[in-house]
Amino acid sequence: EAGVTQFPSHSVIEKGQTVTLRCDPISGHDNLYWYRRVMGKEIKFLLHFVKESKQDESGMPNNRFLAERTGGTYSTLKVQPAELEDSGVYFCASSQGTGGYTGELFFGEGSRLTVL
Amino acid sequence: AQSVSQHNHHVILSEAASLELGCNYSYGGTVNLFWYVQYPGQHLQLLLKYFSGDPLVKGIKGFEAEFIKSKFSFNLRKPSVQWSDTAEYFCAVNSGGYQKVTFGTGTKLQVIP
Numbered sequence: 001e002a003g004v005t006q007f008p009s010h011s012v013i014e015k016g017q018t019v020t021l022r023c024d025p026i027s028g029h030d031n032l033y034w035y036r037r038v039m040g041k042e043i044k045f046l047l048h049f050v051k052e053s054k055q056d057e058s059g060m061p062n063n064r065f066l067a068e069r070t071g072g073t074y075s076t077l078k079v080q081p082a083e084l085e086d087s088g089v090y091f092c093a094s095s096q097g098t099g100g101y102t103g104e105l106f107f108g109e110g111s112r113l114t115v116l
Numbered sequence: 117a118q119s120v121s122q123h124n125h126h127v128i129l130s131e132a133a134s135l136e137l138g139c140n141y142s143y144g145g146t147v148n149l150f151w152y153v154q155y156p157g158q159h160l161q162l163l164l165k166y167f168s169g170d171p172l173v174k175g176i177k178g179f180e181a182e183f184i185k186s187k188f189s190f191n192l193r194k195p196s197v198q199w200s201d202t203a204e205y206f207c208a209v210n211s212g213g214y215q216k217v218t219f220g221t222g223t224k225l226q227v228i229p
Contacts, residue, residue, distance in 0.1 A: 003159070004159075033217075035219070040221070041221055042120070042219050042220055042221045042222070043160075043206060043219035043222070044219075045216050045217070045218065045219075048216060056216055058216075059216075091160065093160075104162045104165070105152075105160075105162070105217060107152075107159045107160040107161070108159060109158070109159045110159070
């Protein structure tokens with residue numbers, strides 16, 4: 001079974017440009033999460049989809065970040081325009097179930113974003 | 117709001133030494149607790165979890181953790197570490213049905229052969 005896949009693995013852009021990160025969750029997983037880790041700090045929650053609906057987007061930093069999950073399958077996270085402080089590793093995770101929490105998040109390998 | 121503190125940022129041990137990584141959380145209600153591990157070049161993966169029942173939980177590769185409710189702690193232990201345990205370890209908490217999982221800052225463990 002394929003795991004969570006993320007693309008690109010590394011992106012280097014200049015301040016003011018746009019970047020779109022993609023996440024393909026494990027097939028059948030309704031829950032999809034985006035997290036971000038800035039160097040040396042905690043893995044910070046950004047948002048949570050249940051199927052195509054945003055369950056919780058309380059961690060999104062500001063309106064430069066836009067996440068979508070059309071059709072409840074893959075998700076994209078767009079940063080427009082990118083700022084220096086957006087640099088970090090963006091993790092996607094998925095889990096089964098829409099009711100109770102299953103106990104395990106399955107993570108992708110992350111997309112490293114460097115904003116110059 | 118829930119939060120997690122990991123007090124050890126970088127731990128260096130020799131092989132066969134015992135390991136204990138501290139984790140404290142702040143949340144007054146029911147919690148689910150986790151330890152995740154990220155080996156070099158790999159993705160984060162679940163090491164062990166606590167939902168209810170026996171507060172001493174065992175995970176993969178000989179790791180265990182003890183939930184002490186009175187201390188709001190969930191420390192990770194291993195009696196004898198191996199070089200292959202070199203990785204970064206993250207403690208995490210989820211407050212029951214609320215599905216956001218909050219992570220700590222991570223502890224880098226380096227095991228010297």
